[in-house]
Amino acid sequence: MDYSEGKLYGENIIYTNSTQYQRIVLTHNKSDYRLYLNNNLQFSSADEYRYHEALVHPAMSIAKNVKHVLVLGGGDGLAVREILKYKEVQKITLVDLDQGMTKLFKTNKVLTDFNKGALNNPKVTVINTDAYIWAKSCKEKFDVVIIDFPDPSNYSLGKLYSLNFYQTIKAILETDAAVVIQTTSPYFAPKSFWCINKTVMQVFSQVDAYHAYVPSFGEWGYTIAINGFGTTFNTINRKAPGLKFYNYQFDRFNYFTTDMISNEIEINRLDNQILVRYFDEEWGKLQ
Structure with a gap:
């Protein structure tokens, strides 16, 4: 340093x-x-629980089963910590590109205190590889998929938010699975947010959006999808004990004020990578 x-x-x-x-x-x-x-x-350790509770628990509560959960990104183990609060979970597969990141969160005492040793839990398998390539060759099926990639600030990340990638994810889901995607800020980047949401809607018949206030980041958003079974996003099949923020009242999280809406947007495809342009345009204004 x-x-x-x-x-x-x-x-x-x-x-x-x-x-x-x-x-x-x-x-x-x-x-x-x-x-x-x-x-x-x-x-920030002061408020990351807000982000991770909002990321994990809507999908975990709505899915028919939660025996096998896939986490893409999330190498800090904080989403895994939340998933492990459900006793029905038998196996968690975490795919994160950076072995240096996952090793740090397996071994550093300060950081393992934050994630409660989640990455060392015997239910957890950590795979350090490119999630885009890994998902295309994956033969397993998952009950819940938590997608926690970095924001789409470049083309290598933008492909992980593409129509092609979401089609790949659909192919590795159980028929009654739930998927959630970290979708950047609907306040600071509404075009980017709704571009991701609209892209997911091309693949899944039931898709919704929600957001949570995280003081370190401001309003932060998520896209949630259900794979092939009829239910509502207010369905609660299970709850985890001891949450500090998420209250399982989905309707309280999916109301968007006018300043968080954007309508004239395209779908993010590999051949246009429009999302990266939206993202650069919106976050670039704030630099």
Whole structure:
């Protein structure tokens, strides 16, 4: 770490590492720990529970079964921590590109305290590879898929939000599965948000959107889909104990004010990668 990096964060840097894929920086300020990947805030320990409870529990409560869960991205193990709150879960497969990231969250005492040792749980299998390639050759089927990729800031990430990729995901789902996708901010990037949602709607017949307020990030959004079984997004087949934020009242999370709506948007395909352009345009204004 050099002096300029310390000035960049304005916080006490307690860990740095450059993996093959990204720069990882962990900072500490009073009781708050923050993880940055390539200078972008990944989570704050003060409020990450809001993001991860909202990401995981709607899909886990609505799916018919939750025996086998797939997590794409999420190498910090925080989504896995939430999934493990359901006793019916028998196996979790986590696919994350960066072995440096998952190793850190398996071994660093501060970070394993946050994820409750989730990545070391015997129910969890960690696979470090490209999720786009892995999903195309996967022969297993899953009851729930939690997609927690970084925002689509470049074309290699944009393909993970494409029509082609969602068609691939559909092929590895049980017929009564639920899928949720981290979908960036509907407030700061409404075009990007609704582009992802509209793309998912081309693949699944039942799709909805919702959002949660996370102080470190502002309003953050998600897309949720049901694979082939008739139900509503208010259906609750199970609950996890001891949540601090998500209350299983889905309707309270899926109302969007006018300033979070965008209508004139295209579907994100591999041959247009329109999402990356939307994302650059919207987040670029905030730089």
